[in-house]
Amino acid sequence: MSIDIKSKDEIEKMRVAGRLAADVLDMIAPYVKAGISTDELDKICHDYMVNEQDTIPAPLNYHGFPKSICTSINNVVCHGIPSDKHLKKGDIVNIDITVIKDGYHGDTSKMFIIGKASVKAQRICRIAQECLYIGIQKVKPGIKLGEIGLAIGAHADKNNCSVVHDYCGHGIGLKFHTEPQVLHYNDGNVDSSPILEEGMTFTIEPMVNIGSFEVATSKIDGWTVTTKDRSLSAQWEHTILVTKDGYEILTLRAEEDI
Ligand code: MF3
Ligand code: CO
Numbered sequence: 132m133s134i135d136i137k138s139k140d141e142i143e144k145m146r147v148a149g150r151l152a153a154d155v156l157d158m159i160a161p162y163v164k165a166g167i168s169t170d171e172l173d174k175i176c177h178d179y180m181v182n183e184q185d186t187i188p189a190p191l192n193y194h195g196f197p198k199s200i201c202t203s204i205n206n207v208v209c210h211g212i213p214s215d216k217h218l219k220k221g222d223i224v225n226i227d228i229t230v231i232k233d234g235y236h237g238d239t240s241k242m243f244i245i246g247k248a249s250v251k252a253q254r255i256c257r258i259a260q261e262c263l264y265i266g267i268q269k270v271k272p273g274i275k276l277g278e279i280g281l282a283i284g285a286h287a288d289k290n291n292c293s294v295v296h297d298y299c300g301h302g303i304g305l306k307f308h309t310e311p312q313v314l315h316y317n318d319g320n321v322d323s324s325p326i327l328e329e330g331m332t333f334t335i336e337p338m339v340n341i342g343s344f345e346v347a348t349s350k351i352d353g354w355t356v357t358t359k360d361r362s363l364s365a366q367w368e369h370t371i372l373v374t375k376d377g378y379e380i381l382t383l384r385a386e387e388d389i
């Protein structure tokens with residue numbers, strides 16, 4: 132297995148793509164309120180990407196995905212398809228944005244809480260974000276890739292939450308999804324996992340459930356992933372660059388304090 136090392140030039144392009152993906156999340160934030168449909172959110176993001184940013188929405192037509200963003204509400208783990216469903220007070224929703232600029236991908240997602248959500252809904256959103264940050268803080272040249280998932284899994288465990296096994300983070304660059312697979316749990320192979328090197332770019336995107344880690348994919352649309360036990364799920368994602376002595380978050384937003 133070989134993990135691509137980006138040149139200076141490619142890193143600059145990844146920075147631009149990452150920034151633009153983060154900008155879409157900032158742009159859409161004021162619209163993510165009770166009453167709006169996820170189709171409307173998709174259209175606003177699509178138009179912004181195509182007309183304002185001159186970026187390509189990577190999900191659109193990706194292996195047949197029908198929309199430009201993913202919107203995953205409550206017990207939906209990931210890959211929710213925007214629809215005429217309206218957000219309502221108490222929902223939690225992940226919006227996942229991937230843009231392509233100059234051939235390079237930037238991929239990021241965050242949770243939005245609609246109105247005032249239950250304590251457990253707020254909690255799963257917070258723990259999932261902590262899992263992302265704990266994983267990111269492990270990143271530096273010389274560590275084993277598996278140490279990221281080890282740390283994330285331990286934090287979820289400690290908080291009696293479970294981490295989804297069936298979906299992982301991924302290398303990213305000219306391709307949307309490439310090697311390596313970035314696990315968010317300890318699969319028992321940390322020692323034999325690859326060593327991180329300066330210039331690698333990948334995502335970390337833990338999906339964390341209140342109940343069991345088991346998920347199922349919709350037989351109707353072929354995309355929507357839900358928790359098997361219908362418990363709430365939350366996810367946060369960043370695109371990360373391995374730097375000389377640590378990491379750079381290519382999709383960092385101004386609101387974040389890490
Ligand atoms: N953005 C998702 C990820 O983080 C992938 C979405 S693929 C799609 O990897 F086809 F559902 F858009
Ligand atoms: Co991703």
Ligand code: CO
Nearest residue numbers: 227238239368
């Ligand atoms: Co994503």
